[in-house]
Amino acid sequence: MLSEFIALRQEIKMQNREQHRTVAALNSVKNVTDEYENFFRIFKEKTNELAQLEQNIRQNCEKKSVAHFFDVRDSLVRGHNASVEIASKKGFFTRPPKGIEKISEGYEMAINRFDKALSMMDIDPVETNQMPFNSETMKAVETREMHGVENGIVIETISGGFIRGKEVLRHAKVVVSHAPEAISHTHDEPLPALDAPSSTQKETGKNE
Numbered sequence: 001m002l003s004e005f006i007a008l009r010q011e012i013k014m015q016n017r018e019q020h021r022t023v024a025a026l027n028s029v030k031n032v033t034d035e036y037e038n039f040f041r042i043f044k045e046k047t048n049e050l051a052q053l054e055q056n057i058r059q060n061c062e063k064k065s066v067a068h069f070f071d072v073r074d075s076l077v078r079g080h081n082a083s084v085e086i087a088s089k090k091g092f093f094t095r096p097p098k099g100i101e102k103i104s105e106g107y108e109m110a111i112n113r114f115d116k117a118l119s120m121m122d123i124d125p126v127e128t129n130q131m132p133f134n135s136e137t138m139k140a141v142e143t144r145e146m147h148g149v150e151n152g153i154v155i156e157t158i159s160g161g162f163i164r165g166k167e168v169l170r171h172a173k174v175v176v177s178h179a180p181e182a183i184s185h186t187h188d189e190p191l192p193a194l195d196a197p198s199s200t201q202k203e204t205g206k207n208e
Helices: 002-088 100-119 180-185
Strands: 138-145 154-159 162-164 167-170 172-177
Touching (some): 002 100, 002 167, 138 154
Parallel strands (some): 138 172
16 A cells, blocks of 8 residues: 555656646747747848838939939920920911921920839929919919919929929929919918019010
8 A cells, every 4th residue: 555655656746747847848939939929020120121221222312313314304395395386486477497396296205205204213293384383392483473364373384393202302493473463452362482582574464
């Protein structure tokens, strides 16, 4: 009877030791798992940070590089406007230069291709002519008194503006209408502030 009790006691001790070993092994596995999860979380955070950094660097490089070509588009637009104006001057004694329509079409195609290239970088030109003045994307460099035109309408674009999403890469420089009736009747609609003081040019229905 005593020998059986001693044997049972030894078996219980052995079971206890095995249980302790099992618990220790499980705790060790849990610690390794926790460390792995923590490592994976840090790795994921750093990967996202690197991806964001790479995107920021790419966008900044694109922005700095493409900014040098904004003036090129302005030149194309001025050339297109000039060719259209020349082509429109037709009269009994006046004929536009031969092939001016083809030149105008060439300018238009070049502008469209330029804008398509910009769109691949999510950059869009700011719409200006005949649009209400928007201080967020435009800068008024001059106002002109215009009959038959509402106050605060863009009547000429000096240089184009460009945006990427909500970021303004370059403000458009524009000339804004200053309707004569707005001077005497509209006092609660202030004109957009100019970048620099300039004399107001008066017109009677057409630009000088």
